[in-house]
Amino acid sequence: MYFYFVISRQTIDTIFSTARVEEVIGDFVSLKRAGSNLKGLSPFVDEKSPSFMVSPAKQIWKDFSTGKGGNVVTFLMEHEQFTYPEALKWLAKRYNIEIEEDREQTDQQKEETQFRESLYIVSEFAKKYFIEQLTETEEGQSIGLSYFKERGFTKATIEKFELGYSPAKRNAFTEAAEKKGYGKNILEASGLSIYKETEHGIDRFRERIIFPIHSFSGRTLGFGGRILRSDVKAAKYLNSPESEIYHKSKILYGVFQAKQAILKNNECLLVEGYTDVISLHQAGIENVVASSGTALTPDQIRLIKRLTPNVTILYDGDPAGIKASFRGIDLILEQELNVKVLLFPEGDDPDSFARKHNSDEILEYINQNATDFIQFKAKILLEEAKDNPVKKAELIRDIIQSIGLIPSVIQRELYIQETSKLMDVREEVLFKELEQTIQRKSKDNSPKPVQDSPNRPLEVVKTQEVTIRPREVVEEEIIRLIMQFGNLIVELENDEGEKYETTVIEEIIRQFDTNELSLENQLYQTILEDVKLGYENDELRTGDFFVKMFDENKTQVASEALMEKYFISENWEKKLNIFIAPKEEHISKNITDTILRYKTLYIEDKIKEYAKLLNGEDLSGEVRNEQLEKIMILTQTRARIFKALNRVV
Incomplete structure (x- = not known):
């Protein structure tokens, strides 16, 4: 990036x-x-x-x-x-805003940036050219458009996936692109044109229907082309070659059109080809993407994982193809995703099935027939092994290797139980094989799903309790005060009872500097440092400043604080008829109490720290007395703060 x-x-x-x-x-x-x-x-x-x-x-x-x-x-x-x-x-x-760079680039860096952007621009030009050829030329309409209509694709579907056509003339696109000013180096690097020493450029995708391939954010990266003639010696499908912007192993076809549906359904349907995706979309099933005939890669799996942990793979029932995909599915398990597998009826693939059924019928079929991958794999391999004990032992090891990739010890236990029933093999034998599999992986320096040995019955796994420390809660309140009311002028009272005016930010900075305090949460501490830096430059940095920062984490903290201020009370008032007094009315007391509470918690942590030193190694009398004196001073200070907070000790 x-x-x-x-x-x-x-x-x-x-x-x-x-x-x-x-x-x-x-x-x-x-x-x-x-x-x-x-x-x-x-x-x-x-x-x-x-x-x-x-x-x-x-x-x-x-x-x-x-x-x-x-x-x-x-x-x-x-x-x-x-x-x-x-x-x-x-x-x-x-908003037509020109992007300016923050620092000087070398000539080489500028060249690389411009070259990469040129690839995006020429790909966009090519996409529009192919669409125009499909919809506005006689050749495109009679060959490309008629083919799409035969497959049942509507005008809306064709437009949604920006389908196109590349004419039969060997250099039609290249000629059009060169006339627009695109140079040989860009056209060749994009893979759209092929140049030879003795020839002018020719079109890679000539006489093919075109499927643009989009990035996650919708930019055109490359193309897939399908030839419709059967009387020529050429590959049926052709993809753009790897380039600076197109990496086949890092993209899934249809992810741009599908990502919202995947998020809403919390499930990704994975198919093989372009038309599988398009037909399912047209049938109303939009949470679907394709691997485009390539074996699944870790990058593609991570792309799905950005959207959902649940994947259902849709197969057309070809046993050879299913077995070849097992390795890719193992990678999905390794990425901690939940995998199911669905076989369509004999003679059907996702494309043909989608054209015969509506969305309700497709969803019902998926819900009723999708099978957990481990169970599916066991059944497929068991049918192949039949009564051959050697083959059966091999397939058990194969299944155990897949189970060993699953991080969850509970899931592994349940899969072992299921495999034991399917294979008619004792659970303890399968656990032993699983343990040996994990040990072999460990020796090969491969990451293990879990560290504990699975060769034992299911038991309660002790996990470290996640607790929220009071100090964390108060630190969050301090940051909220900065974000919501940092520039608000408040009237406070010092230890002598004298009143003075200051801003919320100035008071927090003064208290933290005077008492040498710091925030335990590192993100909050960096925000506080940003606030101090702004104050030194005569700028009170509140939520409005941080919400526009070039730091996602700080922006999120600021946004949540501002949302709480402007939406929460309104929501309560309108929905429940409960009036919440604005925080501004009590801000002086709030800031005083919050800082006093934080001092108390800070002191308590210090007392624990010194007490731990006393309980450690033998200390000399002088050092011990020094620690005890520190604890006594801190305890007295804490008592004074309790009194200020009107708390009973």
Whole structure:
């Protein structure tokens, strides 16, 4: 992500000051006015009553059904699954903002960046060219369009997947591209044109229907082409070669069109070919992607994992093809995804089945027939082994190897039990084989799913309790005060009872510096350091500053704090008729109490630290007395703070 590191702060500020959260979200969600805010149905889950709120005044949004929220960038990250720089770039393009770089690049870096961008541009040009050839030329309509219509693809489906056609003339596209000013080096690097020393460029995809291949964010990376004639010696399917922007092992066909449906259904259907994806989409099943005939790779699996932990693989029933895919499915198990397998009736594949049935019928068939992968694999291999004991022993080892990839010890135990029944082999024998498999992997320095030995009955696994320390809660409150009310002027009282005016940020900085305090949470501490840096430069950095930062974590913290301030009380008032007094009314007391509580917890941690030293190795009398004196001083200080908080000790 080279873009991530060079985008300038000025460009980010321009994007945030120009982009309107209500306009951007309005492209994806139907919003209606609700007082000073806008309201709509959640784009992340199915709901009947709208719980999705947008604040044009604060430029933030909140989805009460899922708890998600943030600014215009975080919406695109959540809804479109963009990375932070991809979201910024999308906004820059939407609002015609030129992206400026933050530092000087070398000539070579500029060249590389321009070259890569040129590949995207020529791919976009090619896509539009192929669409035009399909829809506006006699050749494209009679060959390409008629083929798509024969397969039952509607105009809407063809447009959705941006299908096209490349004419029979050997250099039609290359000639058109060169006339537009695209050079030989770009056309050749993109794989769209082929050049030989003694010839002009010729088209790679000539006389083929075209399937554009999109990135996760929708950019055109490459193409797949299918030849329709049977009287020529040529590959039936042809893909773009690897390039600077297209890596076959890192992309799944249809992921751009499917990602929202995958998120909503919390399941990804995986098929093999382009038309499988398109036909299922047209039938109303949109959470589907294709590996495009390649063996699954770790990068492709991680792409799915960004969206869901649940994968169902749809097969056409060819035993040889299924067995060949076992290794790829093992990789899915290794990535901690849940895998199911579905076989279609004999003679059907996902494409043909989708053309014969509606969405309800397809979903019903999937729900009733999808089988857990381990059980499916056992049955397939068992049919092959039959009564041959040697083959049966081999297939048991094969299944155990797959089970050994599963990280969950409970899941492994259940699979062992199921395999024991299917294979008619004692569980203890299978556990022994599993233990040996894991040990062999360990010797090969391969990652083990778990560290404990599985050769024992199912037992309660002791896990470390996750507890929230009081200090963490108070630190979060301190950050909230900074984000929500940092520049608010408050009237406070010092130890002598004298009143003075200050801002929330100034008081927090003064207290932390005077008492040499620091925040335990590293993210919060870096935020506090940013606040101090701003204060030193006469700038009070509140949530409005952090919500526009080039740091996703800080942006999220700021967004959540601002959302709490502007949405929570309103939601309670309107839905439950409960009025919550604004925090501003009690901010002076709140900030004083919060800092005193934090001092108390900070002191208690120090007392424990010194007490632990006393209980450690033998200490000299002088050192021991020194530690005891520190504990006594801290205890007295804590007592004074308790008194200030009106607490009984």
